[in-house]
Amino acid sequence: MSEISDLIIKGRELLDFEKLPDLAVLVIGVVVGLIGKNLYTLVKNILGVAGSFIGRMAAGYWQDIRRETPNVLDCKLAVLADVEGTRTVLMDSLIGSRSLASIYLNPRTAFGVRIQAFFVKRERPYVYFAPIKHNDRSLTARFRAWRNARRAQFGLPPLPPVDTRQIKYRRVYAPIEAMIGQYLTNEWAVQMSIGEPCYVFRFVVALVYEKHADDYVDRQFHAVLVWEEALRHMAFDGIVAYQPEYGHRAETLRRVAEAWRSDPRQFGTVFMMVPKSNLCGDYVVERVENQAGIRIPIHRPVRGEGAAGPDAVLLARLTGRHPAVPSDLAVASDAGAPAETL
Structure with a gap:
């Protein structure tokens, strides 16, 4: 009976030892997954805002050169x-x-x-x-x-x-x-x-x-x-x-x-x-x-x-x-x- 108890205790010790690494891997995986899932949307939004700003600046520069604002x-x-x-x-x-x-x-x-x-x-x-x-x-x-x-x-x-x-x-x-x-x-x-x-x-x-x-x-x-x-x-x-x-x-x-x-x-x-x-x-x-x-x-x-x-x-x-x-x-x-x- 004591042997069984020792095995159980040994198993619990192993589980407690691996508990922390598993949790860290799980958290890191979730974070990486979220970033990877939304990375395309994030980059697209950043490039969209930058492109819109650059486009408006280019259009304004062209209008200044022509000295007119047709919009x-x-x-x-x-x-x-x-x-x-x-x-x-x-x-x-x-x-x-x-x-x-x-x-x-x-x-x-x-x-x-x-x-x-x-x-x-x-x-x-x-x-x-x-x-x-x-x-x-x-x-x-x-x-x-x-x-x-x-x-x-x-x-x-x-x-x-x-x-x-x-x-x-x-x-x-x-x-x-x-x-x-x-x-x-x-x-x-x-x-x-x-x-x-x-x-x-x-x-x-x-x-x-x-x-x-x-x-x-x-x-x-x-x-x-x-x-x-x-x-x-x-x-x-x-x-x-x-x-x-x-x-x-x-x-x-x-x-x-x-x-x-x-x-x-x-x-x-x-x-x-x-x-x-x-x-x-x-x-x-x-x-x-x-x-x-x-x-x-x-x-x-x-x-x-x-x-x-x-x-x-x-x-x-x-x-x-x-x-x-x-x-x-x-x-x-x-x-x-x-x-x-x-």
């Missing part, structure tokens, strides 16, 4: 004013610089807008999408024909030919209009909704990229907001910029005005309501048909000899037809052509 967009308000008898354009910043990725949730649209920076020129400093060609044999046209054939197999009517340019314009300008509406609050629209008489004015949003300007800050996308009446009747020849850094903006606005007068659907629109009690002068209502076919009443200042009120005087200052009155900044627009329908 940035901001919004500016073009104010046409009379400063001491001189026709002047003022640029007021509404929304600061934003990344295209933060404005366009669809990366394809953001990429398309950024690509436009390579195609703008001095004669056309705004975003432009070419219309569909009639005899288009591109891959897109073939895919459209295949899609309509598949729809016909399921008994669905074929999709009518849609102007792709209009679709692209809405994709580009709809987020900008929403951004302007978010930061440029129009509380008077609420008053109009409850029945208070208000004037309705329309502003044009033009997405421009002044690539010809030798200025690092200006060589990025700008959503320029301009009063429609200014683009409709303004003669931009002879206008000077109040800020020296915006000396080229008068030419840009003239190019945009020519394009808007030829086809207003190329640009976005924003509406502003102002109570009639806040304004004086004569305004007429003109119902303008939008892209959806809805006729929206737009108020325009009365032009001609019968115009009354200080608004008509302010509108006449910029044209030179009325003696300029030295004063502070006064919003004005050219008064010479009758109102036209779109």
